[in-house]
Amino acid sequence: MLKIQNLTKIYTGGVQALTDVTFDVPQGQFLAVIGLSGSGKSTLLRCINRLIEPTSGKVFWHDQDVTDASDDELRRIRRKIGMVFQHFNLVHRSPVLTNVLAGRLGYVNPAWSLVNRFPKSDNENAFKQMERVGIADKAHHRADELSGGQQQRVGIARAMMQNPEMILADEPVASLDPVLAHSIMQYLEKINKEDGMTVLCSLHFLDLVHRYADRVVALNQGRLMFDGSPKDIDDAKFKDIYGREAERVG
Amino acid sequence: MKNRKSDPFRSLKVGIGVLLVLVVYAYGFQVTKVNLGETKSENRQQQLFRILRALAHPSIFEYEKDVFEVRVPVMIPCPEGGFEPDPIADKTQPHMVVTPACSDVRTNVHVEGFNFEPLTRGPLNLIPFESGVNLQLANIQIDRFGHFETTILLPNRPGEEAHELVAITRRNIGSPYLTQTAYDTWDKIIETVFMALLATTLGTIIAIPLSFIASRNLMKDVKSSLLGMSLSILLIPIGLYLGFQIADWSSRISQIFTGSVMLALPGAVTTPLVVWFGLRWALPQQEVQVPSAGVRAARMVVLLVASFLFIIMLYLVSFLMLTWGSTLEKTLGNFGFLGRFIRDLGDILNTVIRIFVGLGCAGAFSSLAARWGEGLSRRRDMLSRVSHHVLAFVAGAMLAIILMAIVNWFYQFRDINVYLAYAGGIGALFGLFASLLYKSTDAVPSGMIIYYVSRTIFNALRSIEALVMAIVFVVWVGIGPFAGVMALGLHTIVSLAKLYSEQVESIMAGPLEAIQATGANRLQTIMYAVIPQIIPPYISYTMYRWDINVRMSTIIGFVGGGGIGFLLQQNINLLNYRAASAQMLAIAIVVASMDYISSVLREKYV
Numbered sequence: 144m145l146k147i148q149n150l151t152k153i154y155t156g157g158v159q160a161l162t163d164v165t166f167d168v169p170q171g172q173f174l175a176v177i178g179l180s181g182s183g184k185s186t187l188l189r190c191i192n193r194l195i196e197p198t199s200g201k202v203f204w205h206d207q208d209v210t211d212a213s214d215d216e217l218r219r220i221r222r223k224i225g226m227v228f229q230h231f232n233l234v235h236r237s238p239v240l241t242n243v244l245a246g247r248l249g250y251v252n253p254a255w256s257l258v259n260r261f262p263k264s265d266n267e268n269a270f271k272q273m274e275r276v277g278i279a280d281k282a283h284h285r286a287d288e289l290s291g292g293q294q295q296r297v298g299i300a301r302a303m304m305q306n307p308e309m310i311l312a313d314e315p316v317a318s319l320d321p322v323l324a325h326s327i328m329q330y331l332e333k334i335n336k337e338d339g340m341t342v343l344c345s346l347h348f349l350d351l352v353h354r355y356a357d358r359v360v361a362l363n364q365g366r367l368m369f370d371g372s373p374k375d376i377d378d379a380k381f382k383d384i385y386g387r388e389a390e391r392v393g
Numbered sequence: 394m395k396n397r398k399s400d401p402f403r404s405l406k407v408g409i410g411v412l413l414v415l416v417v418y419a420y421g422f423q424v425t426k427v428n429l430g431e432t433k434s435e436n437r438q439q440q441l442f443r444i445l446r447a448l449a450h451p452s453i454f455e456y457e458k459d460v461f462e463v464r465v466p467v468m469i470p471c472p473e474g475g476f477e478p479d480p481i482a483d484k485t486q487p488h489m490v491v492t493p494a495c496s497d498v499r500t501n502v503h504v505e506g507f508n509f510e511p512l513t514r515g516p517l518n519l520i521p522f523e524s525g526v527n528l529q530l531a532n533i534q535i536d537r538f539g540h541f542e543t544t545i546l547l548p549n550r551p552g553e554e555a556h557e558l559v560a561i562t563r564r565n566i567g568s569p570y571l572t573q574t575a576y577d578t579w580d581k582i583i584e585t586v587f588m589a590l591l592a593t594t595l596g597t598i599i600a601i602p603l604s605f606i607a608s609r610n611l612m613k614d615v616k617s618s619l620l621g622m623s624l625s626i627l628l629i630p631i632g633l634y635l636g637f638q639i640a641d642w643s644s645r646i647s648q649i650f651t652g653s654v655m656l657a658l659p660g661a662v663t664t665p666l667v668v669w670f671g672l673r674w675a676l677p678q679q680e681v682q683v684p685s686a687g688v689r690a691a692r693m694v695v696l697l698v699a700s701f702l703f704i705i706m707l708y709l710v711s712f713l714m715l716t717w718g719s720t721l722e723k724t725l726g727n728f729g730f731l732g733r734f735i736r737d738l739g740d741i742l743n744t745v746i747r748i749f750v751g752l753g754c755a756g757a758f759s760s761l762a763a764r765w766g767e768g769l770s771r772r773r774d775m776l777s778r779v780s781h782h783v784l785a786f787v788a789g790a791m792l793a794i795i796l797m798a799i800v801n802w803f804y805q806f807r808d809i810n811v812y813l814a815y816a817g818g819i820g821a822l823f824g825l826f827a828s829l830l831y832k833s834t835d836a837v838p839s840g841m842i843i844y845y846v847s848r849t850i851f852n853a854l855r856s857i858e859a860l861v862m863a864i865v866f867v868v869w870v871g872i873g874p875f876a877g878v879m880a881l882g883l884h885t886i887v888s889l890a891k892l893y894s895e896q897v898e899s900i901m902a903g904p905l906e907a908i909q910a911t912g913a914n915r916l917q918t919i920m921y922a923v924i925p926q927i928i929p930p931y932i933s934y935t936m937y938r939w940d941i942n943v944r945m946s947t948i949i950g951f952v953g954g955g956g957i958g959f960l961l962q963q964n965i966n967l968l969n970y971r972a973a974s975a976q977m978l979a980i981a982i983v984v985a986s987m988d989y990i991s992s993v994l995r996e997k998y999v
Contacts, residue, residue, distance in 0.1 A: 194906055213767060214914070222912030232903035236925045245921050249912020250679040254672075256917045262678045298907075305911055
């Protein structure tokens with residue numbers, strides 16, 4: 144479904160964020176990406192839908208080359224890939240409903256977006272998605288009036304509005320407390336198990352990885368260090384991923 | 394802590410520095426002609442006091458006045474045998490006594506008055522014999538008992554006959570009424586406030602879209618191939634020309650209907666409906682599948698017809714506004730200005746349709762061309778490589794020729810064709826150079842080029858004060874507030890565009906990224922991620938600008954730009970300080986209340 148081949152990203156200024164990363168993601172998998180801060184997890188996720196332009200290498204989405212897609216093709220690819228962010232990235236001053244509806248922007252005609260019109264079916268779908276994550280009563284509140292956990296649910300509802308085939312989650316629980324973190328992860332798990340959605344999720348905590356992920360890829364300084372089942376991360380592998388001085392906690 | 398040793402060089406440097414500063418300030422005194430002697434001169438000080446007192450009495454209210462005149466003869470100098478004025482006939486009447494009744498020039502005499510109207514005041518003038526000139530010698534103030542006493546210095550006006558001393562005292566009667574100055578000031582200050590309002594509105598509307606193309610964070614991701622860029626540059630003039638043609642055709646077609654209101658009205662009502670249904674069909678709200686080529690072509694045709702009808706409708710609307718506006722102006726009496734407003738709006742609409750259709754057509758052509766170019770460059774075949782070089786060559790030549798033509802418009806060279814040929818050649822070489830520098834598949838940062846060009850233009854125009862711009866506009870549209878509105882409007886556009894774009898640059902990047910990730914295109918990203926974030930700073934900057942415009946429009950009249958400045962300058966030149974004071978007071982009140990209102994509104998909405 145998603146193939147990443149020899150992906151390399153060098154930022155202007157010479158920082159090498161990704162070096163020759165290659166792996167495949169089959170449909171329906173819950174794949175965790177782990178690594179230290181600055182190891183290139185966010186860059187990897189953003190290169191997949193070209194929020195960041197990769198320097199070299201290829202990304203194939205259903206055998207279509209994403210790195211070579213035209214603007215129109217990219218729009219069609221992006222709308223099939225939902226994205227959830229560490230800092231939720233909601234538009235604070237807009238109502239929750241508008242934030243959720245924004246997930247449809249890849250489908251609606253830009254001319255109608257100028258006058259802020261969405262089809263009726265999208266409105267109904269938006270309320271369905273908000274109900275699913277339990278925030279339907281907040282539909283007309285401003286997004287910044289919500290708590291962190293609620294904001295992340297809006298983020299998930301927005302991603303789900305895209306009717307995606309895959310979710311990219313960039314440390315979705317790093318800014319949340321442990322209880323909320325589990326509730327958000329459970330949503331993602333539910334989507335993965337019930338809808339058969341592919342989930343690509345970068346995570347900090349290994350216990351979350353063990354609990355939710357089918358498979359793990361690990362990055363260290365932009366290089367792929369590990370690709371396999373979470374169970375296979377032993378102490379030696381752990382030190383490969385997190386460095387010699389690292390200690391396991393929890 | 395380190396042990397600080399005294400460093401002779403350091404002390405020397407400080408000493409030289411202080412000396413240099415002293416020299417700089419000394420030269421500054423010299424250049425600015427600082428002259429304290431002048432400020433201490435008696436004469437100057439008296440003039441200053443006179444003006445300050447006049448300024449403290451703004452000419453706003455006036456009273457009907459009773460005027461009382463009392464005369465007494467005085468001789469300068471004493472004739473031989475002395476001078477004895479006629480005795481006062483009736484001592485119960487107001488009268489003055491001068492002691493002595495004659496004296497030399499530049500000597501003091503004592504003047505005393507009796508039985509005047511109590512509590513009046515006025516000047517004590519000397520009218521030299523048969524001259525008709527009034528020389529004011531003193532101001533007198535009558536006490537409660539109708540008495541005054543003063544000493545005057547006789548001026549250098551020797552004469553054979555007796556001069557006359559006249560005391561003119563006035564008393565206010567009735568209630569105060571507004572002076573003509575007050576009425577004029579009111580008229581002009583209203584004009585001033587509305588000048589500021591119009592300039593701010595105009596500036597804001599135009600500055601908002603401009604601010605997006607002048608913000609780095611939105612433009613740095615805009616990239617296109619050199620091929621697409623060249624093609625879109627080439628098609629801009631063609632689009633512009635076609636747009637003007639279309640506008641002219643539609644204007645002519647609309648004239649079939651504008652024969653009478655009976656025809657124009659149904660036309661203006663039905664076309665929007667047709668256009669609306671056309672748009673609804675041609676722009677489906679969303680589509681999941683890529684439509685077939687046939688459907689896309691059909692939609693294109695419907696869109697073209699719809700836009701053509703829309704332009705005709707605009708012409709019809711402007712015609713109706715012109716007709717009805719003129720009728721209303723005649724029938725509404727005092728509210729005729731509403732009719733005039735409608736008529737003027739129709740007129741403005743009529744003028745801008747052509748411009749907008751031209752620009753719109755050019756924009757549509759160039760964006761279509763960019764798409765085609767992008768498609769062509771992605772083919773990576775011989776055709777794309779050849780056209781990559783050829784189009785860059787031609788586009789470079791065309792750009793240079795257009796630039797040269799603009800330069801020629803200013804300087805009017807004699808052998809322009811030679812200049813154009815040279816410019817075209819150089820431009821073509823630059824184009825070719827660029828096409829060799831970039832491969833046909835490379836992405837050229839076209840957004841940043843637009844960013845730098847627009848920033849440069851904004852900064853250049855912003856550095857020209859509105860007052861200077863007004864001089865140009867006065868030449869164009871004549872003396873009056875319209876020139877002021879244009880000048881302030883232009884300055885508002887460029888400075889707001891810059892301020893706004895800095896706000897766009899400081900928005901949070903997260904939401905932008907999230908909206909882009911949903912597949913939103915550039916327009917949608919601006920609508921859903923940028924605009925919600927910039928509303929508060931935009932409101933606040935617009936208020937601030939209105940504030941500035943009110944203050945600017947008070948002085949733009951100095952160069953003929955209308956508003957209260959014209960009146961103020963006139964009165965200052967006529968030395969009519971009391972009237973000028975009324976105008977300054979009006980400005981102060983308006984500026985202070987604007988300040989207050991904008992701070993309240995800002996608190997409320999931001």
